Amino acid sequence: MSSLVKTAFDEYQDGPVARHPLLADRLDNFSTQELADRQHEAEIRLREKGITFAVYGHADGTEKVWPFDVVPRPIASQEWTRIEAGLKQRIRALNLFLDDIYGEQRILNEGVVPRELILSAKTYRPQMHGFRPPKGVWTHVTGTDLIRHSDGVVYVLEDNLRCPSGVSYVLENRELMKRVLPEVFSGTSIAPVEDYGERLLTTLLQTAPPCVEKTTAVLLTPGMYNSAYFEHCFLAQQMGIELVCGSDLVVVDGQVRMLTTQGSRRVDVIYRRIDDDFLDPNCFRADSALGVSGLMDVYRSGRVTLANAPGTGVADDKAVYAWVPQIIRFYLNEEAILPNVPTYVCSDPRQRNYVLEHLAELVVKPTNESGGYGLVMGPKATAEELRDCAAQIRDNPRNYIAQPMLTLSTVPTVIDRKLAPRHVDLRPFILYGDDLFVLPGGLTRVALREGSMIVNSSQGGGSKDTWVLVNS
Amino acid sequence: MLRRVADSVFWTNRYLERAENVSRFVDVNQSLSLGGSPQWSPLIYASGDESLFHQLQGGEFTAERVLDFLLFDKRNPNSILSCLVKARENARAIREVLSVPIWEAINRFYLRVRDAARDPDEILQLPADFLERVRRSSHEVIGVMEATMSHDEAWHFARIGRMLERADKTSRILDVKYFVLLSGRSSISSALDVVQWTALLESTSALHMYRRRHGRIAPASVAEFLLLDGHFPRAVRFAIAEAEISLHAVTGRPLGTNLDPVEEKFAKLHGELSTVKIDSIIQRGLHEFIDELQCGLNVLDAAIYQRFFEIQPLAEAASDQQ
Numbered sequence: 001m002s003s004l005v006k007t008a009f010d011e012y013q014d015g016p017v018a019r020h021p022l023l024a025d026r027l028d029n030f031s032t033q034e035l036a037d038r039q040h041e042a043e044i045r046l047r048e049k050g051i052t053f054a055v056y057g058h059a060d061g062t063e064k065v066w067p068f069d070v071v072p073r074p075i076a077s078q079e080w081t082r083i084e085a086g087l088k089q090r091i092r093a094l095n096l097f098l099d100d101i102y103g104e105q106r107i108l109n110e111g112v113v114p115r116e117l118i119l120s121a122k123t124y125r126p127q128m129h130g131f132r133p134p135k136g137v138w139t140h141v142t143g144t145d146l147i148r149h150s151d152g153v154v155y156v157l158e159d160n161l162r163c164p165s166g167v168s169y170v171l172e173n174r175e176l177m178k179r180v181l182p183e184v185f186s187g188t189s190i191a192p193v194e195d196y197g198e199r200l201l202t203t204l205l206q207t208a209p210p211c212v213e214k215t216t217a218v219l220l221t222p223g224m225y226n227s228a229y230f231e232h233c234f235l236a237q238q239m240g241i242e243l244v245c246g247s248d249l250v251v252v253d254g255q256v257r258m259l260t261t262q263g264s265r266r267v268d269v270i271y272r273r274i275d276d277d278f279l280d281p282n283c284f285r286a287d288s289a290l291g292v293s294g295l296m297d298v299y300r301s302g303r304v305t306l307a308n309a310p311g312t313g314v315a316d317d318k319a320v321y322a323w324v325p326q327i328i329r330f331y332l333n334e335e336a337i338l339p340n341v342p343t344y345v346c347s348d349p350r351q352r353n354y355v356l357e358h359l360a361e362l363v364v365k366p367t368n369e370s371g372g373y374g375l376v377m378g379p380k381a382t383a384e385e386l387r388d389c390a391a392q393i394r395d396n397p398r399n400y401i402a403q404p405m406l407t408l409s410t411v412p413t414v415i416d417r418k419l420a421p422r423h424v425d426l427r428p429f430i431l432y433g434d435d436l437f438v439l440p441g442g443l444t445r446v447a448l449r450e451g452s453m454i455v456n457s458s459q460g461g462g463s464k465d466t467w468v469l470v471n472s
Numbered sequence: 473m474l475r476r477v478a479d480s481v482f483w484t485n486r487y488l489e490r491a492e493n494v495s496r497f498v499d500v501n502q503s504l505s506l507g508g509s510p511q512w513s514p515l516i517y518a519s520g521d522e523s524l525f526h527q528l529q530g531g532e533f534t535a536e537r538v539l540d541f542l543l544f545d546k547r548n549p550n551s552i553l554s555c556l557v558k559a560r561e562n563a564r565a566i567r568e569v570l571s572v573p574i575w576e577a578i579n580r581f582y583l584r585v586r587d588a589a590r591d592p593d594e595i596l597q598l599p600a601d602f603l604e605r606v607r608r609s610s611h612e613v614i615g616v617m618e619a620t621m622s623h624d625e626a627w628h629f630a631r632i633g634r635m636l637e638r639a640d641k642t643s644r645i646l647d648v649k650y651f652v653l654l655s656g657r658s659s660i661s662s663a664l665d666v667v668q669w670t671a672l673l674e675s676t677s678a679l680h681m682y683r684r685r686h687g688r689i690a691p692a693s694v695a696e697f698l699l700l701d702g703h704f705p706r707a708v709r710f711a712i713a714e715a716e717i718s719l720h721a722v723t724g725r726p727l728g729t730n731l732d733p734v735e736e737k738f739a740k741l742h743g744e745l746s747t748v749k750i751d752s753i754i755q756r757g758l759h760e761f762i763d764e765l766q767c768g769l770n771v772l773d774a775a776i777y778q779r780f781f782e783i784q785p786l787a788e789a790a791s792d793q794q
Contacts, residue, residue: 047583048576048579048580048583049576049579050564050575050576050579223565224561224564224565229564230567233564233567233568234567234568236568237567237568237572242473242474242477242568243477243566243568244474245476247476247783248474248475248476248783258474259474259475259476259783260473260474260475261473261474261475261478261625261629261722261780261781
C-alpha cells in the first residue's frame with residue numbers, strides 16, 4: 001500500500017464537479033491575471049465594508065479584515081444531497097440524546113454510552129436536569145465541521161453545538177462574489193444562501209415559549225470586543241431584531257425585559273452568542289459581567305427561550321463524539337450516513353496506551369476546546385512537545401482524544417497573484433425549529449499557508465464562497 | 473429602542489460633527505495665515521484643550537504642532553482622528569440599527585482619516601484638501617442618513633446629537649474670534665478686519681447666507697446671524713430648534729407640550745434664543761452670553777442622558793419590583 005505518501009484530494013480535479021459546465025466553461029475562461037485582479041477588488045471591498053474579525057493581542061488595533069479568496073469551492077449536487085441527509089440525521093439524533101441525558105438517561109442506563117463519560121464532561125450542566133426546551137429543540141443552530149480526506153470520503157470532524165460562528169461570512173462571501181465575478185452568476189445553477197436570516201428568525205420564533213403573543217426575539221452578544229462581533233451585528237440586522245448586551249437586559253416579575261428609551265419591554269427568545277458559563281452569574285460563573293442575573297430562573301420556568309439551550313456542549317465534547325455512531329443507532333435505528341474520523345478516547349486504558357505508543361503519528365485534541373486551541377499534531381511536534389503531551393494525557397486522560405492525521409482536500413487559491421492548491425474544510429450550518437434545514441454549502445475555510453492544515457481565522461485561515469452546483 | 477443603542481447613535485453623530493467643526497476651525501485659520509497674519513493659538517483656545525496641547529506638544533504654537541494636535545494626535549481626544557475612531561467605534565457597536573450604506577460611509581470616512589494620519593507630512597504642510605474631504609465625508613454621512621435610514625427614533629437621536637454638538641461649536645468659534653477681533657477695538661476699522669470677519673463666517677460656511685440676509689459685514693450682525701438666526705443650519709438657535717423637534721418626535725408629544733423635564737429645558741433655551749435681541753446681548757457682553765449658553769447646553773446634555781441613556785437607575789428600579 002502506498003498510504004504513506006498521501007496525496008490530497010483536489011476538489012476541482014478529483015471531485016465529481018470537475019466537468020460541471022459552470023466550472024469547465026465559465027470559470028476556466030478567467031486568466032490567472034484576471035482572477036488576481038478580481039481578488040484585489042474583493043479585498044478593497046472587504047476593507048470598506050469593515051468585514052472584520054477581532055484578533056486578541058494584535059498590535060495595530062484589534063480588528064483584521066477577513067481574508068477571502070475569489071476561487072470558489074464547488075460541491076456536486078448529488079454529493080450535497082448525501083451530506084445534507086447525513087447532517088440532518090446527526091442533528092436529530094444529538095437532540096434526542098440531549099433530551100435523554102437531561103431526562104430519563106435511557107442511553108446511560110442501557111450502557112450504550114458510559115455514564116461516567118457524560119457526568120465527567122465539563123460541559124455537562126446538572127442545572128438542566130429535568131428540563132425540556134420547547135419542542136425538544138436543544139441545538140437551534142449547529143455548525144458541523146466536515147473534511148474530505150485523501151481517500152475521497154467526507155468525514156465529520158466536530159459537531160459545534162454551542163455557539164457556532166461563521167455563517168455571516170457565508171452570506172458576505174456570496175455577496176462579494178456576485179459583485180466581483182458577476183459573469184458566473186448569470187445562470188442559476190448555484191444553490192442560494194441569501195434566505196438564511198429569514199430562516200433563522202423563523203427557527204427562533206418557532207421555538208418561543210408557548211402561549212406568547214407577538215414574540216420578541218433578541219440577539220445577545222458579549223460586546224464589540226468579541227471576535228465574532230461582526231457576525232452578531234450582521235445577523236441581528238438580517239433578522240431585524242435588537243442586538244443586546246447583558247447590561248441591556250433585566251429580570252423583573254419572572255420575565256426577561258430589555259431597557260429601552262421608553263421603559264422596558266418583554267423578551268421571549270434570546271439567540272445568545274455567549275457561552276453557558278457567562279449567561280447568568282447566579283447560576284453559572286458568579287464573576288460574569290456579560291450575563292443577566294436571574295436569567296436561568298426565567299428560562300427554567302419556561303418563560304424565555306435560549307438558543308442554543310444551555311448544556312448542549314456535552315454533546316460536542318470530543319470524547320462523546322466518538323460515540324455518535326452508537327447514539328444515532330440507539331435513537332434512530334439507522335447507521336450514520338457521514339462517518340466519524342476514527343477516534344481514540346484516552347480515558348479508555350487500552351486506547352490510551354495505543355495513543356501513547358503512536359503519539360508521533362496522531363493528532364491529540366483536548367476534549368473541551370474549540371477553534372484549534374490546545375491541539376498537538378504528532379507528525380509536526382518536537383520531541384519535547386510530545387513528551388509534554390504524553391505527560392498531560394497521563395495526568396488527565398478524560399481531557400484528551402487522539403485521531404489519525406487526515407489530509408484535508410485542496411482547492412486552487414490565489415496566492416501572490418498565482419493559483420496554488422490550499423487545504424480546506426467545510427462548515428455547513430443547520431437550523432432546527434419545527435423542522436431541520438441545512439444551508440446549502442456552508443463556510444469553506446482555507447489554510448493560506450502552504451502545506452498548512454490549520455484553517456482557523458485566528459491562525460492564518462481565510463475563506464471561500466461555497467457553491468452547491470445544482471443540475472450537475 | 474435600547475438605551476445603550478440610543479446613546480451610541482447620539483455619540484456617533486456628535487463625534488462626526490465634532491470632526492467636521494475641527495476641520496472648519498483649521499481651514500479658516502489656514503486661509504487667514506496665507507494672508508500674512510498667522511494666528512495658531514486661538515485654534516487651541518477655541519478647542520478648550522490648551523493645557524493638553526502644552527503637555528503634548530510643548531509651549532510654542534507653530535503651525536505644524538497645532539495642526540498635528542488638532543488633526544492627527546491620538547492623545548488629543550478631540551482631534552479629527554480621535555473623533556473618527558470614536559465615531560466608528562460607536563457606530564460599530566450599533567451597526568445593526570444603521571443602514572448598511574451609513575455604516576460604510578462612516579467606515580470609509582474613518583479609513584480615509586486613518587490613512588492620512590499614517591502619512592501626515594504633506595497634509596501638515598498643505599491641509600486644505602484633506603480638510604475639505606473631512607467636511608465632505610461628514611456631509612456624505614448626513615446625506616446617506618437622510619436618504620437611507622428610516623426617520624425613526626434612532627434617526628432622531630442622531631439628529632439631537634449632531635445639533636447639540638453644532639450649537640456648542642458654533643458658539644465657541646464665535647466666542648474666540650469675537651474676542652480676538654474686537655480686543656482693543658470697538659468697530660471694524662480696516663480691510664484686514666473685513667477679511668477676518670469674512671473668514672469667521674466662512675469657517676461656519678455662513679458667508680453667502682449671511683450676505684443674503686444682512687449684506688454688509690458688521691460684528692453685531694455676524695454675531696446675530698450665528699447665534700440667533702432661525703433659518704441658517706449652523707446657527708445656534710436653528711440647531712436647538714431642530715434638536716427640539718427631534719426630541720418631541722422621540723417622546724411622541726407635539727411641540728409646545730412640555731410635560732417632561734427634558735422638554736421643558738429645551739423649550740426654555742429655545743425660547744430665550746428666539747426672543748433675545750443682539751443689542752442687549754452685546755450690551756451685557758457677548759462672552760458672558762456665550763458662557764451662559766454653554767451652561768444651558770450642558771444642562772440639555774445631562775437631561776438627555778438621564779432621561780434616555782442612563783441604565784443604572786432604570787435597572788435598579790426594575791429590579792426593585794421583584
